[in-house]
Amino acid sequence: MIKLLLPVLLSAIAFDAAAQAPAAGPSERSPWGIGVAAAVSDSPYAGEGTRVIPIPLLSYEGERFYFRGVTAGWRFVDTATFEFSALAKARFDGFDVDDDLDRGQLARNGIDADLLEDRKRGLDVGVGMEWSGRAGELQLELLTDATDRSGGQEASLQYGYPLRVGGGVLTPIVGATWWSGDMADYYYGTLREEVARGVADYRPGAVTTPHAGVSFFRPLGRTWSLVGSLRYSQLPDAITDSPLVDPGTDGSASMFIGVSRGFTPWWLRRR
Known part of the structure; x- marks a missing residue:
């Protein structure tokens, strides 16, 4: 399985920046976007290391419905300063034991890889809220x-504070993500069925992960856009102490860069 944990989050940030950037008037740009990006990330999982991953970009910004990479939303409230949306977002956290993890490192952590199960992808639903003004932008998401x-x-x-730089928008970002005990236990703990086979019982419980970074958006003419971001997450001890994680890991960094082109779908051109 392709590991997309942090790159997926970065693509969502980049699409948010593209959707909000005032560098070009909305009437001048198509609501549809397509492009390609590359992401470099270091995974905390045992032996997974650094990966360079190509990512297709597809976005749509309608009056109510929008689609940005792996996130779809429906705006119930949309004013100049506040937005409230229902969300559906693909989750790519997890791993395939055989493809992603290093058996030797797991063994040094006291884990027999043959006794582990894959951690599978999923779909989250919930709500998102965003406040924007002269003081910056504040985003809150609640997902299950x-x-x-x-x-x-x-x-x-x-929280982000957009700055106009070189014809584009540079947004420094700080924030934090909270996972419930069930979510953290599934992705970074050992499962009950694994413990029953003899794997050490480890459950990190609820965790909070702070992060900081920067996203960038710049229009390139009427149809093309450049998007990118950098992000560093400081992992809590409950995650770094997991036997599924490389020893000595204390954080995870990612870089994302891509280009997107506005276009009109073929079925709309016929009208």
């Missing part, structure tokens, strides 16, 4: 696992 992979919940709070 709709596929019952972990049965857990996530809450994330993020």
